[in-house]
Amino acid sequence: MEQWKERTSLLFGEDKMKRLSAAHVLIVGVGGVGSYTAELLCRAGVGRLTLVDGDTIQPSNINRQLPALHSTVGREKVEVVGERLKQINPDVELNLLPLFIKDEAIAELFDRSAYDFVVDAIDTLSPKCFLIIEAFKRDIPIVSSMGAGAKSDITQVGFNDIWKCVNCKLSRAVRKRLFKIMGERKKLPVVYSKEMPNPEAIILIENEQNKKSTCGTVSYMPAVFGCFLAEYVIKQI
Numbered sequence: 264m265e266q267w268k269e270r271t272s273l274l275f276g277e278d279k280m281k282r283l284s285a286a287h288v289l290i291v292g293v294g295g296v297g298s299y300t301a302e303l304l305c306r307a308g309v310g311r312l313t314l315v316d317g318d319t320i321q322p323s324n325i326n327r328q329l330p331a332l333h334s335t336v337g338r339e340k341v342e343v344v345g346e347r348l349k350q351i352n353p354d355v356e357l358n359l360l361p362l363f364i365k366d367e368a369i370a371e372l373f374d375r376s377a378y379d380f381v382v383d384a385i386d387t388l389s390p391k392c393f394l395i396i397e398a399f400k401r402d403i404p405i406v407s408s409m410g411a412g413a414k415s416d417i418t419q420v421g422f423n424d425i426w427k428c429v430n431c432k433l434s435r436a437v438r439k440r441l442f443k444i445m446g447e448r449k450k451l452p453v454v455y456s457k458e459m460p461n462p463e464a465i466i467l468i469e470n471e472q473n474k475k476s477t478c479g480t481v482s483y484m485p486a487v488f489g490c491f492l493a494e495y496v497i498k499q500i
Contacts, residue, residue, distance in 0.1 A: 267352075268308050280308055286500045287311040287356075289372075290382040291364065291394055293344045294318065295480065296408045297384030298329035299489025300496075305348045307497050311356040312348065313376065314341045317363030327485045366393045373397055380496050383407035384489075388433075392440040399449055406495045408488050409434045409455035412478025413464040416456070417487045422495065425451040430459050454491040456484075 272280050286309050290297050293316045301314060318340050324331035330343035341359040348355055364372055366389060381398045383405060385391040391407070398405040407425070410433035425441075426448050428434035434455055442448065464479030 271307055282500055283308040283497065284310040286379045287313070287376065288380045288382060288496060289313045289315070289376075289378040290384060291315045291372075291390075292384035292386065292408075293330070293340050294324065294384070294386070295327040295329075295485030296411065296488045296492065297382065298340070298344050299486045300382055300384060300492040301344055301348065302329060302351070303490060303493035304496060305351050305355055307493070308352075309355075309497075309500075311358075313358040313360065313378070314344060315360045315362055315364060315372065316340045317361055327480050327482050329486075364390050364394070366390065369393045369397045373401060373403075378403055380500060381405040382492055382496060384492070386410075388436050388440060392437055392444065395437070395441065395451060396444060399445075404499060405451070406492055406499075407437075407451060407453045408492060409437075409453050410460075410478070411456065411484040411488045412480050413460035413462075414456045414458045414484060415461070415481050416458045417483060419458040420454065420456045420484075420487050420491060422452060422491065423455060425453045428453065428455045428457070430457050431455045432460065452495065454488050454495070 268280060288304055288309055290301050290312060293301055293314050301312060320331045320335050320338055320340055322336055330340055335343050339361045341361050345357050345359045348357060381403055383391060383394050385394060395405060395407060409428060409431050425434050425438055
């Protein structure tokens with residue numbers, strides 16, 4: 264066992280560490296939530312990660328996103344996260360895809376490789392729903408992040424089935440879209456906050472694809488969501 268993995272191995276044992284090392288996890292979205300998930304999976308010893316995000320780092324990301332520094336503004340998020348993960352585990356296998364996945368391209372993403380688990384950290388509705396549906400079709404385990412914006416109480420963050428979430432506008436929109444397309448309520452594990460969103464922290468926006476509003480955020484909330492996602496994936500594997 265490599266020295267940097269010793270503490271995790273002490274907790275989980277060598278057999279479980281081998282499972283993590285052999286696992287391939289797809290993470291779509293490596294912003295505020297997904298970047299923390301990716302790092303925590305890497306530090307736990309997950310051996311192969313495919314990271315998908317077509318966005319570049321903007322100054323507005325610095326308050327909450329792991330790869331966002333003044334020195335990285337303008338660079339692709341997947342590239343910066345990938346460099347960081349290689350510093351953690353030089354042997355991790357990375358597939359970095361700087362892509363905005365659209366509905367019709369999601370099947371192609373799944374055709375690229377065999378994944379043991381999918382993490383949905385997308386913040387726009389249409390690609391989020393189609394990613395979930397494609398994972399369902401292929402019987403690949405998936406866990407999804409709901410909205411962390413306009414919320415600040417980490418004690419109200421937890422897991423739930425998406426059909427049982429409350430006080431979460433994104434989960435309502437996702438439920439509506441999933442049922443419209445699938446015609447059934449298929450169980451979907453999600454990380455969400457039951458805290459009532461602060462209405463003063465939400466503003467309407469225009470000219471952004473799949474987004475009608477943006478929310479105020481604080482440094483720790485996306486990180487907490489990322490921690491919950493990583494825990495779920497690690498324990499399931």
